[in-house]
Amino acid sequence: MRPIAALAAGVALAVCLTLGCATTTAPEPAPAPATAQAAPPSVESVLPAPTFAEGWTALETAAYDADSLFEYINGEADLYYPYGFRQAASALYVIEDDASATSIDAGVFHMGSPLDAFGIYSNYRGGRGDRIDIGADARISDQQLVFYQDAYFVRVTIVGRHDDPRSALAACGTAIADRLPESAPPSELALIDIDGVDPDTAVYIAQSLLGYAFFPRGLLANAAEDYGARARVFVVLAADDAEAEGCLAAYLAYLDERGATHEAADDGTVLAQDPLHGGTLIRCRGPYVYGATGLDNPDAAAQLLDTLDAAL
């Protein structure tokens, strides 16, 4: 067993590593639950009370803006900015009188919109983890809980030995979720919630969808393997019809520049051999450029596009 001094040193190191130096005091007890109509709560106010579960106590909290976010999550901060990052707050919790130096770090990130919150969540959700009923959607593993709710993304991690890490993570996460405004998932997700697409793989990319700068932002999800081992559907979310047409024009210009073969059907659907993603079908309607890529079977994929079209 480590001596108490080692525990204190370990916790201090953890504080330094996770919170930087911009620390404040422990969070206040829970306020009344927020509603979607009320002014958005500050990120600090949604952190759980000092004792979110028996035995746990908050050591310190810290708040971050765009300039100081890297003090909390290092270079990973760059991932958050395209998603309209506003503010973050974190708290470090430890178990009183525990020699194992186990700690929980809870981070709450206020993003630009519910879609942005989903977007950053969808980046983190891809790892191994199980769905859990917290917030709008959540995944939990033995090391981490991530969820989003309204315009907030929450990440809770546990370090050190604990008999039931998932329960501890869930208790902390639930305490945070209870303080966040309740809201439905972003309406845009319905665009790719169609037959033949795995909704659990849906992601929102706020910059360069499919790795193309001319597709500024959009949704992406895996299609059933019947369409191809790497088949995916995508919807570019343009600001208006004109921008969508510009996106498609830029894509066609890119194909021409690369000498990539493509041809258009009578309804405007373009079939292309995308240089990065292989067989691709793409259409434009209204403020959307949408399609499927990584395809093996064009006939079936055309049906997939029709289904997608109906959801727009």
Next chain:
Amino acid sequence: MKQSSAIDRRTFLKLGSAGVAGALSINRLAAAAEEGTAPIGGVTPVYRTLGRTGMKVTVVSIGAMRTSESAVLRAAFDRGVNYVDTARGYMGPGVNEAIVGEAVKGIRDKLYVATKFSPLGTKEEIIQSCEDSLVSLGLDYVDLLQAHCPPPEYIQQDHVREALTQLQQDGKIRFKGITTHKDEVACVNAVVDDPEKLFDTALVVYNFESGPEIREAIARAAEAGIGIIAMKTQAGGYEKEALGGVTPHQAALKWVLADEHVTCAVPAMVDLAQVEEDTAVMNLMAMTAAEAQVLRRYAEAIEGDWCHRCGVCERACPKGVDIRDVNRCVMYAEGYRDLRLARENYARIAPERSLAACGDCAACTLRCVHGIDLPNRVARARTLFA
């Protein structure tokens, strides 16, 4: 069903064969790494050795942290990039590593893969983190495992050193490094001053806004055999507008890579446009390397003509002739092909130090330590300035 279904399968499959091109260019990576000159995907890779690791990495490498498309990474590899940096924690445990793993599939032996572990945790947890990374990456080993932004005193902690040593002995990592966002100078110096030289590399924030302290620490580390990898090379910004043919991003990268103590930079590349912009910097650098080669050849060519103005010959001349200025005047006449300039300058040499001072010396016997044929040069000067 709409008209689009009329696109026939034969056409579709015919289009599909174009994907072979990418594989071909990938196969040229290894050859280029050895030769260092062959263009790959329009880019001529430039390599430097990552300190004592001996790994020859492309000066423009890739930080995968914000890359959600493995095809973007693959595009970078298609352009010769041979080093990719990720971390266990990027996008959540193992998520970004899995994207990297997808990208390196089938070409792993031609690439260097680096990842990181959280410095929080015990020896066992560090080892487990690495093993989890290998699973996510789909690899048997990583070339470099880095402690993710530890404080300077961290590197001396026994459990860290034991974990890394064991991972290395088990063949799961080849080399060990640290990354630093805070206390950079202290961290880099701590690695250099480590008596056991446990860490091989340092990934540091370095850009045109960096101060002299980190520059000096980098130089000191590089001279001690620590491989230096630069991140945040754009000082956080990303301007796309070109200024005189070079984008600010490219200029920022060139600034970093102009420091010979930096082995490589790992800018984030989110999309194909950024891959092309960043990797093109190697072409700009390659041009500089070519120019340097021209200069080296020129230096060899003028060896024997170019006066280093060391003055050794003058001290040996019994008549006190100003050999250096006489040589300079000969250079104006023969090198610059400007006889007027040569004669004007020769006229400024005091008579007692000009060739007139040679007097009754029958033949010049001076020897130049840099190989100039001084008797011949003096004879030519006599002809030119008589």
